[in-house]
Amino acid sequence: MNKVLIVGNGFDLSAGLKTSYGDFINSELFTSHSGSLLFDRLKARYVKSKWVDIELFLKSYARCISVPSRRVDLLSGEDRRALHIFLKNDDHLDQATENFHEEYVSLKKALVDYLNDQDDLGKIDFKNGVDRYFSENHTSKKFNAVLTFNYTSQALRKVFSGCDPPDILHLHGSLVQNDVVFGVDDQVEGVSEEFLFLTKSDHASYGKFPSLKSIALESDEMHFFGLSFGETDDSHFRPLFEFLSSDDARIGRRLVARGVQTQWGGDEEIISSINRRKLHFYVNGRNGYVGIRNRLRHLVGQKVSELKLLNEVSCFDVSQSDVFKIDQNWLDEHSV
Incomplete structure (x- = not known):
């Protein structure tokens, strides 16, 4: 699984759906x-x-x-x-x-x-070029999988309708399967045991797919769109970003680069695995950028430098008519 797209509700909102x-x-x-x-x-x-x-x-x-x-x-x-x-x-x-x-x-x-x-x-209306961007991105180098925190599926299906679609994995269940995971994380201090039905991990479909950290071990590129990385999903994101900002991430890449056999592949992955992992974050203007930056700093325990040194990190603004790669001029202009 070399290239994955991970989406949250911001993706459906960008498609014009009223899902907040x-x-x-x-x-x-x-x-x-x-x-x-x-x-x-x-x-x-x-x-x-x-x-x-x-x-x-x-x-x-x-x-x-x-x-x-x-x-x-x-x-x-x-x-x-x-x-x-x-x-x-x-x-x-x-x-x-x-x-x-x-x-x-x-x-x-x-x-x-x-x-x-x-x-x-019939309600989907992408206005910012996101559908075209990801469709073309998929055509140039196929997404092996899309992991979504959304219960919905039509916006993703529309984006990939004109090509060989990737697998779509619903981490929190789906409307189609009627197995939605809706609740709180396991950090429930002060909550009576009789209310533990609230926890996401208490749902039958929770944990159906591998952890994001496991996905990272397999991936050369990870694209994050429409996610706030909020505390309700810390169980997914904290282990992922702690791993990506640690020496474990570097060692893991070296092991694969040396051709050590793992469950994710062997010698055929050696060349592509030598380079740093690419992490692409898509944000909605200045406020979106600031929010993601602050949450990532929280998730990695202030180790943002390590995250950027161990991985090739890029951010993209999707608030305009086209997806724009954020550079220093953009940061200066937006006072961030």
Whole structure:
């Protein structure tokens, strides 16, 4: 697997699909669940902040109703703000605890139903040349696989419709297979064991495919598009980037370069494996660049220099009509 594309929800958004959490919360489908404590608190959070990560909200919600002796004042300030301190009495706590699993399942089903309606070829409208860019990129050197964190598939299928398509692997399940992984990571300190159904690893389809670190060992090129590298997916990205910024990455490349037999191939890969791995990051303008830069610095533990020395790192701006490779002039002009 020499060349892979890894995509997140930003890819669907670039295709004109209304797949953000905000789009979902503002939909008629979401509003139809008014009266549900979980739905109502989630809506209130979004209205106040104009943005919400539903998975992070679920973790805060679970912590809030897991507090020993139901002491809301024991919560961290972040968790209290996330919920607007809505659990003001035992009645609210009883209702939230008793109905949490049922409401969580309803929330997941509503999200799936909403995305099924959005995942429509007729709604796809790439305006920034992304579809043409990746189609041509695939033609010049085939992507061996596309790994997607999205439940949807139509935008990717459209991009590769005019050529021999790569394998598309849904890391968090898909709408087609009805096996979506929706929840929080395993870092659930303060969450009662009765709510561990929230964890992504508790889903039946989680772990169906190899880890991103394993994929990196096989890859000469890795393209990242539409990803925020947020903390809800730390279990995927932290091991990957810790590996890519460590001497282990260098040693691994040398082993393959010497023709050591591995499960990923042998002598025929020697020449292509001598060069540094290419890492391509696609960002949406200045804010996208700053966000990715800061998250990568967090993931590699400040070892950005090592990441760039061990790998050939390039960034591309996709906010304009064409994909543009970011250079120093772009960085200076955008004050980053």
